[in-house]
Amino acid sequence: MDRPPNHEDALLILRIFELRRDPRMREARDWFARSFNATTLEQYEKLCRPGTEENTFARMVLSYWDMVASFLTNGVLHDELFFQSGRELLLVWERVRSLAPALRKALRDPGMWSNLEAAGNGFAAWWQRTSPEAYRAFTARIHALANPGSKG
Secondary structure (H helix, E strand, C coil), X not given: CCCCCCHHHXXXXXXXXXXXXXXXXXXXXXXHHHHCCCCCHHHHHHHCCCCCHHHHHXXXXXXXXXXXXXXXXXXXXXXXXXXXXXXXXXXXXXXXXXCHHHHHHHHCCCCCCHHHXXXXXXXXXXXXXXXXXXXXXXHXXXXXXXXXXXXX
């Protein structure tokens, strides 16, 4: 971002994190972090069938973080300041990265999660610049958590 972070950025980050504390959102985030492991359209359709709580949780988490990502991609929120504390956005993007192309095609929505993708990729690039090796270790950890018994 071309400008330094300011007080408004800090307040928006605090508000974003405050909203995550809603009990229902906390439950959805917990489910997503522990159980969302779909990497194909077939796995997604099985895990998040319409009308199920899992579908509701996935939509809550993904729409929330795509909205936050839109603040970053449109310059409303200072990206580097957010990256210093907003790792969950990257977790969410990494969990849907391989699923996104198939779901976009199936739903005929090429822009689906485009803000999440741009912000997630920007976050990963920032992290690789600022802390070599950390991004790779992070992705290995979150994929192992989503796929217990796999070799990362």
